[in-house]
Amino acid sequence: MPENAKHLLLVDDEAALREAIAERLAEQGFTVEQAASGEAAIARLADFAFDIIITDLRLPGVDGRAVLDAALARYPDIIAIIITGFGTVKDAVDAIKQGAADFITKPFQFDALLHVIHSALEQRRLRAENAYLRSQLQERYRIDGLIGRSRVMRDLCQLLETVAATSSTVLINGETGTGKELAARAIHHNSPRRNNRFVALNCSAIPETLLEAELFGHVRGAFTGAVANRQGRLEQAHKGTLFLDEVGTMSPGLQAKLLRVLQEREFERVGDGHTIKVDVRVVAATHSDLHKMVAEGSFREDLYYRLNVIPVKLPPLRERRDDIPLLIQHFLQKLGAEQVPPRSVTVSQQAMRHLMAYDWPGNVRQLENVVERMVLLRAEGMIDVDDLPARMQKAARANDKAQALELPEDGIDLRDAVEQFENKLILQALERTGWNKNRAAAVLRMNRTTLVEKLKKKNLTDEQLAS
Numbered sequence: 196m197p198e199n200a201k202h203l204l205l206v207d208d209e210a211a212l213r214e215a216i217a218e219r220l221a222e223q224g225f226t227v228e229q230a231a232s233g234e235a236a237i238a239r240l241a242d243f244a245f246d247i248i249i250t251d252l253r254l255p256g257v258d259g260r261a262v263l264d265a266a267l268a269r270y271p272d273i274i275a276i277i278i279t280g281f282g283t284v285k286d287a288v289d290a291i292k293q294g295a296a297d298f299i300t301k302p303f304q305f306d307a308l309l310h311v312i313h314s315a316l317e318q319r320r321l322r323a324e325n326a327y328l329r330s331q332l333q334e335r336y337r338i339d340g341l342i343g344r345s346r347v348m349r350d351l352c353q354l355l356e357t358v359a360a361t362s363s364t365v366l367i368n369g370e371t372g373t374g375k376e377l378a379a380r381a382i383h384h385n386s387p388r389r390n391n392r393f394v395a396l397n398c399s400a401i402p403e404t405l406l407e408a409e410l411f412g413h414v415r416g417a418f419t420g421a422v423a424n425r426q427g428r429l430e431q432a433h434k435g436t437l438f439l440d441e442v443g444t445m446s447p448g449l450q451a452k453l454l455r456v457l458q459e460r461e462f463e464r465v466g467d468g469h470t471i472k473v474d475v476r477v478v479a480a481t482h483s484d485l486h487k488m489v490a491e492g493s494f495r496e497d498l499y500y501r502l503n504v505i506p507v508k509l510p511p512l513r514e515r516r517d518d519i520p521l522l523i524q525h526f527l528q529k530l531g532a533e534q535v536p537p538r539s540v541t542v543s544q545q546a547m548r549h550l551m552a553y554d555w556p557g558n559v560r561q562l563e564n565v566v567e568r569m570v571l572l573r574a575e576g577m578i579d580v581d582d583l584p585a586r587m588q589k590a591a592r593a594n595d596k597a598q599a600l601e602l603p604e605d606g607i608d609l610r611d612a613v614e615q616f617e618n619k620l621i622l623q624a625l626e627r628t629g630w631n632k633n634r635a636a637a638v639l640r641m642n643r644t645t646l647v648e649k650l651k652k653k654n655l656t657d658e659q660l661a662s
């Protein structure tokens with residue numbers, strides 16, 4: 196018998212029908228107990244926590260409603276399915292109001308009953324999962340707005356919090372869409388400078404000739420079009436934080452001027468000889484490898500060291516896949532609430548697996564866009580594999596192929612394939628047993644020590660599993 200078989204109590208006074216159903220449910224892997232009367236059912240419920248109860252409404256003596264009451268009072272999470280006679284739909288509706296998950300009308304095909312059971316189980320699983328994700332979201336984050344419970348994100352939050360308390364220059368590095376600007380804002384909002392300005396300047400978005408004036412300001416007549424004196428971003432950020440985005444694109448001339456600001460905390464407006472002193476905390480960001488640019492001579496070494504006092508690395512999403520469900524839940528809630536009227540959308544387990552398997556070259560920004568698209572297309576209900584963007588469905592199909600154990604045209608690395616296959620099954624066993632290694636080992640028909648050894652070899656420590 197499978198370790199995690201669902202325990203089911205079947206209540207009906209028609210012995211032949213009851214026994215036939217019980218037998219077929221057992222074939223499907225359920226652990227079934229039978230009760231021939233309401234009294235017997237209530238007595239059994241007092242002793243044992245069933246996962247599912249299926250009861251006829253019409254029973255001699257204590258009827259199905261009372262059984263349902265007793266079951267739900269004792270086990271609010273139990274899945275209750277009601278069997279009703281023909282023409283008693285109103286009773287069924289009342290039972291559902293009372294807390295039953297679903298009903299089925301006699302006479303019925305066994306497959307129809309099985310379908311009702313499985314969809315009720317799936318619904319409950321989704322509910323539990325959503326409740327879990329919600330509780331994770333509601334947990335107070337030390338750094339507001341930055342979602343992520345993976346190990347790397349927790350370490351990152353800790354680092355940001357520590358850094359925020361200082362006035363040190365920070366260099367944030369990360370691929371597109373990983374949250375570099377979000378992290379910069381988080382540093383500012385958690386710093387003693389939070390009541391002054393956070394001023395952002397994207398060095399790659401402004402033509403080189405204008406960037407200098409934008410950063411330092413200018414005086415009237417400094418260049419064609421400079422019709423008045425103007426404050427630069429540096430001055431605007433006085434006592435606050437200046438965020439220099441895509442700092443790797445700065446010209447050598449401007450790099451030298453920025454270096455002076457970082458060293459002396461002073462500068463002149465363009466076209467002016469008057470020196471201005473500022474108290475600004477600089478947070479810079481780049482998606483390029485500045486270290487390499489230094490080696491190649493396209494970025495000043497001294498500026499690099501001035502900027503890189505505290506390096507902050509934002510991990511790409513594919514290196515912290517555990518955060519994907521949490522981020523999806525976050526965006527679903529945020530976007531769902533913005534719709535008029537507000538919508539509530541969930542993601543099926545299959546679709547979630549594909550979303551977690553995808554490589555997300557555009558990282559969190561891409562994920563947010565995909566979720567938005569799916570919310571708009573799905574008015575209400577559940578997002579399934581069919582609702583995913585085509586390229587993800589394609590990736591999903593490629594995945595299915597790997598599972599179908601087909602030898603690809605161009606051959607395969609057997610050791611790698613076997614390892615992946617093994618990982619997949621182990622992960623599923625752990626998921627199915629709530630990460631209980633004893634039970635997961637039993638599901639995989641191996642002993643616990645062997646499983647633990649394997650996990651160790653695969654570098655999956657308890658902490659990684661837990662996060």
Ligand SMILES: Nc1ncnc2c1ncn2[C@@H]1O[C@H](COP(=O)(O)OP(=O)(O)OP(=O)(O)O)[C@@H](O)[C@H]1O
Pocket residue numbers: 340341342343369370371372373374375376377378482559560563
């Ligand atoms: N950890 C996170 N939690 C919640 N939202 C996030 C997270 N990381 C990024 N986002 C969201 O993803 C989007 C992109 O983030 P952001 O603009 O900070 O990325 P970036 O690294 O600056 O990207 P680019 O290099 O393209 O400028 C934003 O909408 C941001 O709110």
Ligand SMILES: [Mg+2]
Pocket residue numbers: 375376440
């Ligand atoms: Mg950015």
